[in-house]
Amino acid sequence: MTSGLYPGHLLVLLCLLHGSEETCPSMCLCVSDTVSCSSSGLTKLPQSLPSFSVTLDLSHNYISWLGPGSFKKMPRLENLRMSNNQLVSLDHGVFSNASSLRHLDLSSNKLQVVEQHYFEGLWRLEELLLFNNKIAHVEAGTLSGLSSLKKVYFSLNQITHFPFFSIQDHSHPFLSMLDLSSNRLSRMRWEDVKALPRLVQQGLYLHNNSLICDCSMYSVFWHWDLRGYDSLKDFTEEHTCSIYGNTRESILFLQNSRFFRNCTVEKPVSLPVIVLFSNVLVTEGEKVRLDCQTSLSSADLSFTWVSPSKGNITQMSINDTLISLFPNGTLEIQATKVNDSGLYVCTAVDIKQSLNATREVNVTVLLPSADSFNTGYTTLLGCVVTSICIFIYLFLTPCRCSYCKQPKSPATPSATYDPSTLTSVFSLSTRDRHKIQTNKRVAFMEPTLSEEGTEWTPES
Ligand SMILES: *[C@@H]1O[C@H](CO)[C@@H](O)[C@H](O)[C@H]1NC(C)=O
Numbered sequence: 080m081t082s083g084l085y086p087g088h089l090l091v092l093l094c095l096l097h098g099s100e101e102t103c104p105s106m107c108l109c110v111s112d113t114v115s116c117s118s119s120g121l122t123k124l125p126q127s128l129p130s131f132s133v134t135l136d137l138s139h140n141y142i143s144w145l146g147p148g149s150f151k152k153m154p155r156l157e158n159l160r161m162s163n164n165q166l167v168s169l170d171h172g173v174f175s176n177a178s179s180l181r182h183l184d185l186s187s188n189k190l191q192v193v194e195q196h197y198f199e200g201l202w203r204l205e206e207l208l209l210f211n212n213k214i215a216h217v218e219a220g221t222l223s224g225l226s227s228l229k230k231v232y233f234s235l236n237q238i239t240h241f242p243f244f245s246i247q248d249h250s251h252p253f254l255s256m257l258d259l260s261s262n263r264l265s266r267m268r269w270e271d272v273k274a275l276p277r278l279v280q281q282g283l284y285l286h287n288n289s290l291i292c293d294c295s296m297y298s299v300f301w302h303w304d305l306r307g308y309d310s311l312k313d314f315t316e317e318h319t320c321s322i323y324g325n326t327r328e329s330i331l332f333l334q335n336s337r338f339f340r341n342c343t344v345e346k347p348v349s350l351p352v353i354v355l356f357s358n359v360l361v362t363e364g365e366k367v368r369l370d371c372q373t374s375l376s377s378a379d380l381s382f383t384w385v386s387p388s389k390g391n392i393t394q395m396s397i398n399d400t401l402i403s404l405f406p407n408g409t410l411e412i413q414a415t416k417v418n419d420s421g422l423y424v425c426t427a428v429d430i431k432q433s434l435n436a437t438r439e440v441n442v443t444v445l446l447p448s449a450d451s452f453n454t455g456y457t458t459l460l461g462c463v464v465t466s467i468c469i470f471i472y473l474f475l476t477p478c479r480c481s482y483c484k485q486p487k488s489p490a491t492p493s494a495t496y497d498p499s500t501l502t503s504v505f506s507l508s509t510r511d512r513h514k515i516q517t518n519k520r521v522a523f524m525e526p527t528l529s530e531e532g533t534e535w536t537p538e539s
Pocket residue numbers: 151152175176
């Protein structure tokens with residue numbers, strides 16, 4: 080901008096350019112195709128807004144109501160910023176004839192329910208910001224029809240149930256960020272979560288909720304951990320679940336897998352083959368039962384176990400009283416020995432339908448004197464992330480991941496999202512991590528700013 084030209088001049092020029100009826104409301108600033116009425120003390124929408132606007136900023140005002148067709152005279156409107164207002168709900172048709180909208184920011188308002196009709200017709204919408212409202216309920220059809228969606232932010236609300244089933248590959252092919260962190264999700268329909276498109280699962284943020292620890296939850300996170308998703312790596316210490324629904328007894332479940340040691344997870348072998356996998360931990364001398372439940376449900380199955388110490392075990396081959404194989408495939412070892420440890424693989428065969436399925440159990444038999452290792456041992460999964468931890472596990476007990484926080488290279492967290500500084504929380508010092516945490520929401524928002532924070536900065 081040349082010196083001597085102040086916004087008023089520019090505005091006059093623009094108004095001349097756009098014809099006389101395109102007046103900029105007195106409390107707003109109109110530059111190019113952007114209208115900013117941010118922090119202007121507005122309690123309702125200005126009477127006449129310039130129809131050429133592509134970006135309209137109404138953030139930091141006191142607007143509590145929007146009438147039907149509020150933006151219908153702005154056919155080019157792509158970015159609408161209404162964060163930090165007083166909206167409690169939206170009437171029918173608020174966004175009718177605003178189908179050019181690509182970016183809609185309604186964060187930090189007072190919305191309570193996201194109703195099905197709110198975003199009707201916004202099929203070009205790519206980014207929807209609803210964080211920091213008072214949303215307790217999201218109606219099932221809310222996101223349907225929003226086929227261009229890429230990023231949706233629902234964090235810092237009070238959501239207890241989310242309609243995951245309404246998101247599918249064909250309905251939302253571009254959705255790669257669904258932030259539901261810091262809500263009140265507890266008993267989730269994990270089957271629906273597992274059925275989400277891979278892209279959505281990868282960008283699904285669920286930390287800082289009120290999840291209840293159970294195996295179905297664990298198996299979902301186990302997979303995400305295996306796939307190395309950032310949502311887990313960046314927020315390892317915010318992933319908590321409560322035991323037996325007791326909110327006071329919550330554990331950091333990514334670091335402490337003790338409570339899930341009897342859980343069976345679906346281990347991808349060579350896709351699409353999936354093998355059910357579980358861990359069993361026993362003390363030497365104890366009896367152990369390994370079940371061979373698989374995807375096969377026929378009553379007429381024959382089972383074969385392959386054990387590390389005894390080789391093939393079938394009903395016929397057993398001549399050992401210390402071991403038995405029940406008709407349902409369950410293998411029982413009467414008195415386990417340390418050298419019984421290892422991977423047990425069961426194959427169930429349905430001869431009639433020529434089907435078979437396998438099941439794996441990783442058995443660890445500990446010496447009785449090693450009892451004190453149990454607690455430390457079972458947190459191992461959380462420590463797999465770093466070999467340092469394993470080292471510590473072997474020589475110091477119990478293993479606490481806090482020992483692993485030796486800063487490798489001092490990271491310099493900044494407001495901008497740099498994946499390399501967030502690759503592992505274990506490599507950052509506590510202080511550094513704190514800094515990053517406070518910037519996390521900023522981190523998510525950063526792409527937004529860089530996409531549109533171009534020619535002008537809103538003044539407060
Ligand atoms: C709004 O859209 C409807 C059809 O969806 C159309 O009939 C109507 O003319 C539009 N109104 C404006 C002001 O563009």
